[in-house]
Amino acid sequence: MSSARNDADVPDGDVLEISLFGPGYGESILAYTGEGDWLVVDSCVTSDRKTPAALAYLAHIGVDPSTAVKLVVATHWHDDHIRGLAALYRACTSARFVCSQALKNEDFLTLSKMAGERSLMKSSGVDEFNAILAELERRRGAPRWAMADRVLWSRGGAVPCKVWALSPSDGVVTRAFRSFSRLLQSRGSPKKRIPAPERNQGSVAILLSVGSKSILLGADLEAGREDRGWAAVLATHAVVEGKSKIYKVAHHGSESADNPQIWTDLLLDQPIAILTPFSRGNVHLPTESDIQRIEKRTRYLYSTARVASRRARRTTGSVARTKREVMIRSHGLVRTPGHVRVRMNIHEPLGRVDLYDGAISLGAACAGNVA
Ligand SMILES: [Zn+2]
Numbered sequence: 001m002s003s004a005r006n007d008a009d010v011p012d013g014d015v016l017e018i019s020l021f022g023p024g025y026g027e028s029i030l031a032y033t034g035e036g037d038w039l040v041v042d043s044c045v046t047s048d049r050k051t052p053a054a055l056a057y058l059a060h061i062g063v064d065p066s067t068a069v070k071l072v073v074a075t076h077w078h079d080d081h082i083r084g085l086a087a088l089y090r091a092c093t094s095a096r097f098v099c100s101q102a103l104k105n106e107d108f109l110t111l112s113k114m115a116g117e118r119s120l121m122k123s124s125g126v127d128e129f130n131a132i133l134a135e136l137e138r139r140r141g142a143p144r145w146a147m148a149d150r151v152l153w154s155r156g157g158a159v160p161c162k163v164w165a166l167s168p169s170d171g172v173v174t175r176a177f178r179s180f181s182r183l184l185q186s187r188g189s190p191k192k193r194i195p196a197p198e199r200n201q202g203s204v205a206i207l208l209s210v211g212s213k214s215i216l217l218g219a220d221l222e223a224g225r226e227d228r229g230w231a232a233v234l235a236t237h238a239v240v241e242g243k244s245k246i247y248k249v250a251h252h253g254s255e256s257a258d259n260p261q262i263w264t265d266l267l268l269d270q271p272i273a274i275l276t277p278f279s280r281g282n283v284h285l286p287t288e289s290d291i292q293r294i295e296k297r298t299r300y301l302y303s304t305a306r307v308a309s310r311r312a313r314r315t316t317g318s319v320a321r322t323k324r325e326v327m328i329r330s331h332g333l334v335r336t337p338g339h340v341r342v343r344m345n346i347h348e349p350l351g352r353v354d355l356y357d358g359a360i361s362l363g364a365a366c367a368g369n370v371a
Contacts, residue, residue, distance in 0.1 A: 022276030218250030253286025
């Protein structure tokens with residue numbers, strides 16, 4: 001990680017911390033839930049040594065992932081979220097592996113294995129998935145299958161913590177099963193990419209509550225309608241005990257993953273919104289209009305990296321930030337994943353946002369202490 005990082009201290013037992021890394025390639029979330037327990041959601045890697053960004057940060061602050069990480073979650077099966085996930089899971093020897101129930105299907109596992117043997121889909125994330133399956137077999141463990149309203153992990157005591165899955169819905173899981181069956185019937189061996197189950201609708205959005213604070217991690221869940229996506233989450237909201245102060249914005253800020261009710265029903269006023277940009281071909285997320293839309297909802301909007309669809313237009317804020325922006329402009333692509341870190345004592349209203357390795361503020365507020 002950057003040698004410029006000045007606060008490498010391990011957070012206290014009653015502190016909540018969320019780190020968002022991206023895009024080396026993709027995004028990864030590392031959450032500290034207090035009491036020494038960490039969890040990782042998705043993975044991205046540094047471009048030099050292919051180290052998972054979450055492991056590099058834990059090493060930097062002196063935390064041993066083999067005992068400290070309790071949960072490793074794959075939100076969905078897209079390669080911008082899964083790079084390095086197998087290495088990460090192997091390092092987190094006491095963690096439970098979580099993935100979407102939309103993948104829980106014999107047909108999917110068969111297809112995935114066939115694809116791995118034939119090495120036809122190097123870039124599709126199948127290799128990562130197969131390596132995780134092999135590690136699960138070695139540990140004689142089973143994944144914890146995530147679906148709407150299921151508790152994935154919890155802890156009692158002085159600083160209680162609960163990790164809820166908010167998706168996928170029953171409807172999405174059922175349709176994923178049907179589509180895999182059809183795919184298997186239609187061909188003997190897969191020659192192309194295996195289509196991901198209902199794309200982003202099968203992805204695992206998470207509600208994390210620590211003491212009285214809540215955090216919403218939106219994965220790549222699409223807005224959807226009726227029994228899918230955010231529409232399904234909002235229709236039930238069975239598990240939403242309190243509104244969240246921090247939001248990992250769904251699907252890189254894309255409009256297709258936004259529903260105004262997320263902001264009114266699931267989030268507190270002026271939440272801290274964090275996102276990773278996405279670029280492939282001429283698809284760049286978030287777009288300028290995505291940023292304007294989100295800015296209307298909160299002044300606290302942060303990105304792990306410069307957004308391709310806009311030039312760094314703000315000159316207000318810290319000198320350090322301006323310097324970083326200049327550096328990014330002159331060097332082109334960011335080499336190591338950018339890092340947005342939010343820390344909050346669970347007994348206090350104030351939180352603190354820190355930006356590292358090219359992360360920037362896209363909203364009205366700078367980094368530092370936020371209400
Ligand atoms: Zn994505």
